[in-house]
Amino acid sequence: MAAPTIFILLLLALTIILIAVIVFRPGITATRGGKMMAFLVLFALPVLCAGMGGSAELQHAKSTEFCLSCHIMEPYGKSLRVDDPMHLAAAHFQNHRVPPAEACYTCHTNYAMFGGVKAKLGGLRHIYVYYLKTPPAPEDIKLYEPYHNRECLHCHAGARSFEEGAVHTADPDLLPALRANKTSCVSSGCHDVVHNVRSLKDAKFWKGSN
């Protein structure tokens, strides 16, 4: 368990104990000091606990472990370990082009204003479909919207490998079209092998770092 989580749990335990003191000995709130203690214990500390706990939960919800905890996502987790540099997601994960601990979130969040909020609402929709509807087979899962180049360019824009890459500069119209999202980075013939969960049974897997 992470140290911040242990700290939050200890703070929660302390708050619960102090609230219990007020519940069992409400008479102490009759004095001025008791009233101040009641405000601290019944308002300030719970707000602090909920804020820190909520922040820890939101941070954890970005983790690769969290996304892959749903059974339906297992093949997508497996696709990150395909031993083939042509697999876009695997190459990003294995070469730390995205933080491995937050691999899913890094590519599947939205780097526009309120993108994090949109990503969280999308996550709530996933949970609704997973638990209350009939979820699709893993290979039938589709993005809600076509993948936007903005998410790729968040990291790659300005990078030499992107700006001066032989394929990217071969056609002078390509880079402007990519920046304007008129040509998709994941379009056919470019970086079109992403997760490809249908073909995983024939794939070789990297057994490297966990």
Next chain:
Amino acid sequence: MLSTNSLERKLQISGIILIFGLVVEALCLLGRGPIAFMIFTGLGGLLFLVGITYYLSALVRSGSAGA
């Protein structure tokens, strides 16, 4: 167990609700999946808000009654 004094009784009730909310939040922090996240924000958050609101409304009412 509940006090006969109106304000103290309200503090006790808000304290009990807050304890339930904080216990739920603590248990959810130990869980790792989406269900724990949902219970944390849904049930834990609801109990927390109800407890805090009840405490603050008790303070406001006791203040206006004393004025």
